[in-house]
Amino acid sequence: MESEHELVHDGLHQAGFDADDVELSPGELELEDRASLRRVAGLSTELADVTEVEYRRLRLERVVLVGVWTEGTAAQSEASLEELARLAETAGSEVLEGIVQRRNRPDPATYIGSGKVRELADIVVATGADTVICDGELSPGQLRQLEAKLRVKVIDRTALILDIFAQHARSREGKAQVELAQLQYLIPRLRGWGESLSRQAGGRAGGANGGVGLRGPGETKLETDRRRINKRVAKLRREIAAMDSIRTTKRGRRTANEIPSVAIVGYTNAGKSSLLNAITGAGVLVEDALFATLDPTTRRSVTPDGWPYTLTDTVGFVRHLPHQLVDAFRSTLDEAADADLLLHVVDGSAPAPEEQVGAVREVLMEIGQRRAEALPPELIVINKADAADEVSLARLRHLLPGALVVSARSGQGITELVEEIARRLPKPDVVVDVLVPYTRGELVARAHADGEVLGEEHTPEGTRLRARVRPDLAAALQAYVTDGSAV
Structure with a gap:
């Protein structure tokens, strides 16, 4: 069987390219791999000899979306459901229908009212849907009631986002963080299905299993699952803490060298990875999909006047980002909190970009409160200017004073952005x-590379140097100070 790499080269050859002259970057290979998983044309979904998991990979789930409009305008409620539809499509679903109910608050028993549940059941039967997705976080009771009444699988927005993260995680750290978040979400929602799961061993029936003193209600399957999940959660926390120490060491090394850092934050699919590529030429994976980036990427760059700094692409945010994810991705999000400057990327072509800005700032505030530290200064960057209309851009400039308008795809405004980054970075x-x-x-060379040389003179004894440098280099030069002190 041909490998995926050979299939890619065959496709290039058929398109008229010489495969030997074409070299794909790791990001392009990953993008090709993702695209190839979606090409299932010609496959029948009526397969009898595959497992349910294999079947779901070959067939898009048919879903119905349900939302509760409790506040805001009708347009905002519809926008939230449209975003849920994009999330469902990203997870591999076919959206058939979407309904919204106007209520003061979600029904504590069934999320939507009992009459709406009957209407929803009719829609599920009529469309042939196999999954219902609710635009909110359901309690365990709401989940059980809805599944009992609808007779199909029911999930909420949190479970959907966790599923997307699980599909897109690539690194060992990312997979561990997603699994931890999923297990934390699952623990209160474990369900048993009656007495069949209870390990009873009473009377003569229990004689062969232990006899006197060992009869009675044994540990239920539910209790066993909960105990195993708690053990797995503890193990994942230890693994993530160990990986976090490695990340902290790398970050500490950059801090010790006094290299300024810039973190790119923003709503999912706002174009953060594209902006990183446009500034540094990093070549990281870029895809028009929600949560395409889960593993942070750090690249080195230099300002126009030669100052080095690092640029980090972070995981995207979304409205109602599950708290389990914020907790599990703590080490990743700390990259943003420890930066010297935040590039807050906003999708200028989005229907409601100001709401996305609010969602991102809400998560950032949660991170700052947890760390009890002030967040770095923020520079708003309105991206996708080539896809946005002038009226929307003018409104955003008014709402977000001081923001820069760029297009990572066309290169518009990138030069001005790099110059603004240089002005805002801390200097020696x-x-x-x-x-x-x-x-x-080598100390003179470091002063030229990492500092600002104010004067230089070559004498018989050595190089007379007057420069503005960072504290670590000043300490290394302390032994050669001529006036007895560093100012």
């Missing part, structure tokens, strides 16, 4: 006047 602030011997020429 320690001025030294030193006489460096010629045997320590």
Whole structure:
């Protein structure tokens, strides 16, 4: 059987390219791999000799969306359901229908009213749907009641987002974080199906299993599952803590070298990875899909005047981001909190970009409150200017004063953005006047590379240097200070 790489090269050859002259980057290979999984044309869904899991991979789930409109306008309620439809499609579903009920608050028993449940059951039967997705987080009781009345699988927005994260996680850390979030979500929603799961061992029937003293209600399957999940959660927390220490070490090394850092944050699919590629030429995976990036990518770049800094692409946010994910992705989100500057990317072509800005800032505030630290300064970047109309851009400029308008695809405004990043990054602030011997020429080279040389003179004793440098280099040059102090 041909490998995926060989299939890609065959496709290039059929398109008129010489496969030997074409080299795909890791990001492009990953993108090709994702696209190939969707090509299932010509496959019959009436298969009898496959498992349910294999069957679901070959067949899109047919879903009906349900929302409760409790506040805001009708347009906002519809926009929320449209976003849920995009999430469902990203997870691999075919959206058949969507209904919204106007209520002061969700019904505590069935999320929507009992009359609406009957109407929803009729829609499920008429459309042949096999899944119902609710635009909110359901309690365990609501989940049980809806499944009992609708007779199909019911999931909520949180479970849907967790499923998308599970599909897109690539790194070991990302997979562990997603699994932890899923298990934390699952624990209160474990369900047993009657007495068949209870391990009873009473009377003569229990004689062969232990006899006197060991009869009675044994541990139920539900209790066993809960105990095993709790053990797995504890193990995942230890693994993530170990991986977090590695990430902290790398971040500490950059901090020790006083290299400024910039974190790209924003709503999912706002174009953060495209912006990273446009600034640094990183070549990371770019796809028009929700949560295409889960594993943070850090790349080195330099300002127009030669100052080095790092740029980190982080996981995207979404309205009502599950708390389990915020907790599990703590180490990843700390990349943003530890940065010197936040590039907050906004999709200028989105229907309600100001609401996306509010959702992102809400998550950032939650991170700042948990760390009890002030967040880094924020620079708003309105992306996808090539796809947005002028009226929307003018409204966003008014709502977000000081924002820069760019297009990562066309390159519009990227030069101005890089210059603004350079102006906002912290600069070296320690001025030294030193006489460096010629045997320590590497210190002079570091002053030129990482600092600002104010004056330089070559003398018989060494290089007389006056420069503005960072604290770590100032400490290394302390032994060669000529006036006895560093100002």
